[in-house]
Amino acid sequence: MSFIPASVQSLVDQFARFPGIGKKTAQRLAFFVLKSNREDAALLAHAIMEVKTKILFCSVCGGITETDPCGICSDPKRNQNLICIVEEPADIFTFERANTFTGVYHVLGGVLSPLDGIGPDDLNIDRLLGRVKEGMEVILATNPSVEGDTTALYLGKLLKEKGVIVSRLARGLPVGGALEYTDDATLTRALEGRTTL
Amino acid sequence: MSFIPASVQSLVDQFARFPGIGKKTAQRLAFFVLKSNREDAALLAHAIMEVKTKILFCSVCGGITETDPCGICSDPKRNQNLICIVEEPADIFTFERANTFTGVYHVLGGVLSPLDGIGPDDLNIDRLLGRVKEGMEVILATNPSVEGDTTALYLGKLLKEKGVIVSRLARGLPVGGALEYTDDATLTRALEGRTTL
Incomplete structure (x- = not known):
């Protein structure tokens, strides 16, 4: 799409790489960056790089x-x-x-x-x-x-x-869920794992 | 939530500022950045700053x-x-x-x-x-x-x-839409604006 400026298209492409973010959402995110002021954009860019710099994996648990x-x-x-x-x-x-x-x-x-x-x-x-x-x-x-x-x-x-x-971990009905909308596999597990009162 | 490292929380907060991005989606995006390699994160941060540097508003149309x-x-x-x-x-x-x-x-x-x-x-x-x-x-x-x-x-x-x-711009049924799911206001407009064959 040549009518979108290259730098905007490049940012849309970057956002579209995220999981669950489609082409239209990526465009919406890019336009939000475009409309936000320079300081806010810098904060976001900084936060992205800081995560990559500061975060390490725990040598014990891997978290x-x-x-x-x-x-x-x-x-x-x-x-x-x-x-x-x-x-x-x-x-x-x-x-x-x-x-x-x-x-x-x-x-x-x-x-x-x-x-x-x-x-x-x-x-x-x-x-x-x-x-x-x-x-x-x-x-x-x-x-x-x-x-x-x-x-x-x-x-x-x-x-x-x-x-x-x-x-x-136990399988069963999610708390707050409705029996009516429960899938067969979950209902089977909920029956199998029934608890006595 | 003190159990999330500060730099990750800060990135989650940044993403949560985007329109249509809730707390959970923001966390998912932040973890994607965390898991992506350093070069990809740098590309994203660069694209964000480049948009703010290169994009200007057309003095004629405002685009x-x-x-x-x-x-x-x-x-x-x-x-x-x-x-x-x-x-x-x-x-x-x-x-x-x-x-x-x-x-x-x-x-x-x-x-x-x-x-x-x-x-x-x-x-x-x-x-x-x-x-x-x-x-x-x-x-x-x-x-x-x-x-x-x-x-x-x-x-x-x-x-x-x-x-x-x-x-x-004309109002009416969206192309590919179904009459069954059309709201009253749109249907009224579609009737008013009917075109002779």
Whole structure:
């Protein structure tokens, strides 16, 4: 589209690379930058570069942090014998937001996905096996997807061999959801996992 | 949320300022930057700053451009006696994408909106009145909203006094839309503006 100035088109292309951002949304974002004042644009550009400069991966859990080890791994109040295994660093923040988990985390950096060529060697598994000791508890909190379940099964087997207590997050009706709109797979799991009152 | 590193939170906050981007989407965007390599992040930051440096407003039409006057205003093949009036620079690209308009544009930079304190003096109207001459044709292409209609009515009156032929974009069923899902106001307009076969 030659009628869009090159620098604007270039910014639209950059935004369109983001997940879930289509061509029209990218254009809307680019025009917002265009309309915002120079200081605000500079703040955004600065924040982008600062994230790349300051953020590192925790050498213990693989989560993102500005200090190594991260604030959670180095917190003496957290239960170091309870490890929650998640796919991505962002998943840690989901747990922390809920403010109900008192253990520590371990980030896999993905899930097993043979179709995408991702095997056990591509995940942060060696370091996990180095962390766990007999009698510890591990919660497998990979996503409730085919790949997440496969990865959980694989890890569960490895971890049980090491004498670790392994669990997986419960499946069932989401709180606040409506029974009417629940899909078959979730309803089946909710029935299977019914709890006695 | 103290568990998110400050630099990441700062980037999330920056993204959340964009229109239509909520807190969760902003977090997803920030994590995408975090996961992308340093070069890609630098490209994005550079594109943001470049837009603010290179883009200026065309002194004739008020559209965005890297050269003044813009490519459309300075194109000898465009009909300079046919002016399409739009609210925002982005609207020009919508017309150009459709590739059906052969005249030139004029950007108002907004619409009349007394509730927001935007009156005629806040819009790019003086320069419009300086551009039009008797016998020229002007198409009012403000949005089909209350403010857009009010602005079109206001401008139409001013322009007719100058002996300009004034028209407004047609209202009716959107092409590809379904009659079943058409709202009452659109259907009324479609009936009023019916065309003989």
